[in-house]
Amino acid sequence: MAFAEDECLPISALQHFLFCERRAALIHIEGLWASNQFTVEGDHLHTRVDDPSASENRAAAKIVRSLGLCSLRHGLVGKADLVEFIRPPESTDVEYEIHVVEYKRGKPKAKLDLPFRVQLCAQAFCIEDMLGYPVTAAFLYFGMTRRRVEVPLDENLRQTTLNTIERLHALIATGKTPLPVYKPRKCKACSLIDLCLPTAPRPRTTARTYLQSLFDETE
Numbered sequence: 092m093a094f095a096e097d098e099c100l101p102i103s104a105l106q107h108f109l110f111c112e113r114r115a116a117l118i119h120i121e122g123l124w125a126s127n128q129f130t131v132e133g134d135h136l137h138t139r140v141d142d143p144s145a146s147e148n149r150a151a152a153k154i155v156r157s158l159g160l161c162s163l164r165h166g167l168v169g170k171a172d173l174v175e176f177i178r179p180p181e182s183t184d185v186e187y188e189i190h191v192v193e194y195k196r197g198k199p200k201a202k203l204d205l206p207f208r209v210q211l212c213a214q215a216f217c218i219e220d221m222l223g224y225p226v227t228a229a230f231l232y233f234g235m236t237r238r239r240v241e242v243p244l245d246e247n248l249r250q251t252t253l254n255t256i257e258r259l260h261a262l263i264a265t266g267k268t269p270l271p272v273y274k275p276r277k278c279k280a281c282s283l284i285d286l287c288l289p290t291a292p293r294p295r296t297t298a299r300t301y302l303q304s305l306f307d308e309t310e
């Protein structure tokens with residue numbers, strides 16, 4: 092099944108969804124947004140690298156920055172920070188090697204975060220759909236260490252990414268924002284905490300259910 096253009100969701104929504112489904116819904120159903128230190132630092136890093144005019148031509152490689160991405164098959168739109176198109180030595184039968192690179196603030200952890208890996212894999216899906224060539228390698232570049240770490244685009248990650256895309260679209264199609272599940276470490280790092288109010292008391296039932304229960308008690 093292919094999506095219509097206006098049904099496409101930003102690739103970044105996958106990251107929000109894996110971090111917290113309510114966060115993805117607050118942003119993509121309710122249209123809310125707020126920044127914090129982490130989002131500002133991330134934006135700053137991307138502003139430095141998102142310059143399409145800085146694309147480079149070298150003899151054996153073309154480097155494209157801030158490449159616009161779209162896949163109607165997956166219902167996704169977005170941007171790749173950097174894509175390298177490399178012409179391998181004539182002896183190989185691969186026509187081009189394609190590398191996709193996503194910039195992240197901070198430094199790599201021992202186990203790379205799943206949301207980062209899924210975001211990168213979704214970018215690879217878009218490039219593969221747009222160009223018809225496989226993406227041969229994917230990397231996360233960390234601003235603090237100035238190092239690239241390769242993310243294997245293996246079958247496991249591809250399947251996890253497909254499932255996440257499907258679940259994200261299903262959530263957005265409901266038009267309903269899930270209730271918060273307060274997790275102190277996660278919520279304190281979330282830029283939407285003051286809009287989400289994860290610790291505020293909430294009625295467990297709707298008004299209709301409450302009124303019906305009053306009558307049920309007297310019957």
Ligand code: SF4
Nearest residue numbers: 111114271278281287
């Ligand atoms: S504050 Fe917590 S529950 Fe609310 S959107 Fe953020 S992570 Fe999710």
